[in-house]
Amino acid sequence: MFIPEEKISEILRTSDIVEIVSESVILKKSGQNYFGLCPFHSEKTPSFSVNSAKQIFHCFGCGAGGNSLSFIMKYHGLSFPEAARMLARKYNVVIDTQHLDPARKKQLALRESLLRINRKVMDRYQTHLQKDPAGHSARQYLENRGITSATLDEFHLGFALDQWEDMVGFLKKARISRQAALNSGLVKPRENRPGFYDRFRNRIMFPIFDINMQVAGFGGRVMDDQMPKYMNSPETPVYSKTRILYGLHAAKAHCRSQGGVHIVEGYFDFLTLYQNGIKNTVATLGTALTPEHVRILKGYAPTMILVFDSDAAGIAAARRSIQTFMNEGVETRILILPRGEDPDTFVLKNGPDAFLQQADNARSVMPFLRQVAMETHGSSVTGRARVLADILPYLADIQDSALRSLHINELAETLNIDEAAVLEKVREQVVKSKTTRDRRPDTEPSNSELSSDPRERQLLSLMLQWPHIISGVADSGVLDYFYSQTLSRIGQFMVQADPDPDAFVSRIMAGMETDADRDLVASLAMTDGLEDNTDLEDAAAAIIQRIIRIRKKNDSGLTAEIKRAEKCCDTDLMELLKLKQQEIRQLHNGQ
Ligand SMILES: [Zn+2]
Numbered sequence: 001m002f003i004p005e006e007k008i009s010e011i012l013r014t015s016d017i018v019e020i021v022s023e024s025v026i027l028k029k030s031g032q033n034y035f036g037l038c039p040f041h042s043e044k045t046p047s048f049s050v051n052s053a054k055q056i057f058h059c060f061g062c063g064a065g066g067n068s069l070s071f072i073m074k075y076h077g078l079s080f081p082e083a084a085r086m087l088a089r090k091y092n093v094v095i096d097t098q099h100l101d102p103a104r105k106k107q108l109a110l111r112e113s114l115l116r117i118n119r120k121v122m123d124r125y126q127t128h129l130q131k132d133p134a135g136h137s138a139r140q141y142l143e144n145r146g147i148t149s150a151t152l153d154e155f156h157l158g159f160a161l162d163q164w165e166d167m168v169g170f171l172k173k174a175r176i177s178r179q180a181a182l183n184s185g186l187v188k189p190r191e192n193r194p195g196f197y198d199r200f201r202n203r204i205m206f207p208i209f210d211i212n213m214q215v216a217g218f219g220g221r222v223m224d225d226q227m228p229k230y231m232n233s234p235e236t237p238v239y240s241k242t243r244i245l246y247g248l249h250a251a252k253a254h255c256r257s258q259g260g261v262h263i264v265e266g267y268f269d270f271l272t273l274y275q276n277g278i279k280n281t282v283a284t285l286g287t288a289l290t291p292e293h294v295r296i297l298k299g300y301a302p303t304m305i306l307v308f309d310s311d312a313a314g315i316a317a318a319r320r321s322i323q324t325f326m327n328e329g330v331e332t333r334i335l336i337l338p339r340g341e342d343p344d345t346f347v348l349k350n351g352p353d354a355f356l357q358q359a360d361n362a363r364s365v366m367p368f369l370r371q372v373a374m375e376t377h378g379s380s381v382t383g384r385a386r387v388l389a390d391i392l393p394y395l396a397d398i399q400d401s402a403l404r405s406l407h408i409n410e411l412a413e414t415l416n417i418d419e420a421a422v423l424e425k426v427r428e429q430v431v432k433s434k435t436t437r438d439r440r441p442d443t444e445p446s447n448s449e450l451s452s453d454p455r456e457r458q459l460l461s462l463m464l465q466w467p468h469i470i471s472g473v474a475d476s477g478v479l480d481y482f483y484s485q486t487l488s489r490i491g492q493f494m495v496q497a498d499p500d501p502d503a504f505v506s507r508i509m510a511g512m513e514t515d516a517d518r519d520l521v522a523s524l525a526m527t528d529g530l531e532d533n534t535d536l537e538d539a540a541a542a543i544i545q546r547i548i549r550i551r552k553k554n555d556s557g558l559t560a561e562i563k564r565a566e567k568c569c570d571t572d573l574m575e576l577l578k579l580k581q582q583e584i585r586q587l588h589n590g591q
Helices: 005-014 017-022 068-076 080-090 102-130 133-144 149-154 166-173 178-184 248-258 267-275 291-298 312-328 343-360 365-377 381-397 401-415 419-439 454-465 467-476 485-496 504-510 515-526 536-567 571-589
Strands: 028-030 033-036 048-051 056-059 158-160 187-189 196-198 203-209 215-221 230-232 260-264 281-283 303-308 331-336
Touching: 005 068, 005 080, 005 504, 017 033, 017 048, 017 056, 017 068, 048 515, 056 504, 056 515, 068 080, 068 504, 068 515, 080 102, 102 133, 102 158, 102 166, 102 178, 102 203, 102 215, 133 158, 133 203, 149 267, 166 178, 166 187, 166 196, 178 187, 178 196, 215 267, 248 260, 248 281, 248 291, 260 267, 260 343, 267 281, 267 343, 291 312, 303 312, 303 343, 312 331, 312 365, 312 381, 331 343, 331 365, 365 381, 365 401, 381 401, 381 419, 401 419, 454 467, 454 485, 454 504, 454 515, 454 536, 467 485, 467 536, 485 504, 485 515, 504 515, 536 571
Parallel strands: 260 281, 260 303, 303 331
Antiparallel strands: 028 033, 033 048, 048 056, 158 203, 187 196, 203 215, 215 230
């Protein structure tokens, strides 16, 4: 533990998991639990549950589980101390960092120093834009593009001077170490001689915020036709382009209230839409949408409208993204703007209402794909065959059979092909993609513990939820009879823990060493397997008795046989029996 145990307990006692998860997952209450779409695997129906009384989450789909701390770790990709500090800040728990081990302390210090540097640098770029005479052309440029000063302020836009060592000098003066400066990605080492130079020069600067409103990195855009038009910070310990979406920090509340999000490509697309009241918008910043992006967005909006330019590159990008969205099971529509327009120019020319009208008419995925394929391949016999081939993989991916047959029917009609023939092709495709899918490495956790004696799991479930029975369980010695080493270990851990029921599950989780163990504890805590009106103590006693009786019987039976074989000098039989005994043990240990 890098943070004192009692601090972890304090954090777990004061934080509220429903509140924490709600920040990134849309939750609906159902019975005792809250349910939502799991942010850790792709799914269309919610199997991710949060239990307020136990302060834990558990996904019935992928098995992920934990307490508020492990949720923050998993979701934001943070280390344990980072997650603890994040929650501590949020719930006003004071942590003294003297207890951190040196390596972690260094890592933490690096992240924090990068965030601090970025914040300072953001202010500097902003001053360049607003006050520096050299920023005049940039101010003019932004004004010409219709960006208001209120928007400039809200998103802290700035300007990088047309100099090679402005940032180098600034960081030096601010006493930022060379290593920290390099880590920030703001400066690069010179190639042929010692020293550094500025990564961003003569560019409009867009700070990129993470959802906690911290400056994770920067994007810079030239004001003329120079290439590259856009340049972003490299990957750093605080900036990951596969996770960050531009503008989400400001848009997230609007995405929630509108129930949808517009996904655009560029900074100016975002700013113009936002400024014109279409605030449920994010930008992808030139990187292809990743499954992480989609999972993060799912937490704010159930439907997504992908907005693309009508040029070939835009359409190709739309097609590429569709697979990601379909895999994540998100309701997606595609908006291709009229030829020659991007969201920015379209709104400036036609106003926000015209844009929203276009968005209302955005086509869903299948009609979009159909039309693109038909425009590409034409309506000759071979053309139509190619259209069918293009669409097949997408049709095969639709899980809902009624919806799939509807699309098959539509496609057959548009292409004037026999519906049965299309259906046959889709079936072939389903088999094909299923086998390739099966060959993929298994992403679902295969928990061999699940197959061991269900009574062991049930007993631990009861202990987790009613800690007052733990001392009785310990006295019975039943944990020594467990087939599953993992369950036995978790049971022993509970025996050692403070049996105070307050945040008990959560505290047990905090003591687990691996994610797999934490997930297991969450799943154990979500079910008790008790029938209504069963007396808890009776149930526990019955389970204990049965486990011990069966183990003793199994073991003594085999041991007796082995002894007999030994006596009769039947070594073959003896070996066989010993093997069997070993096998049984291994089987039950789930190894
Ligand atoms: Zn899941």
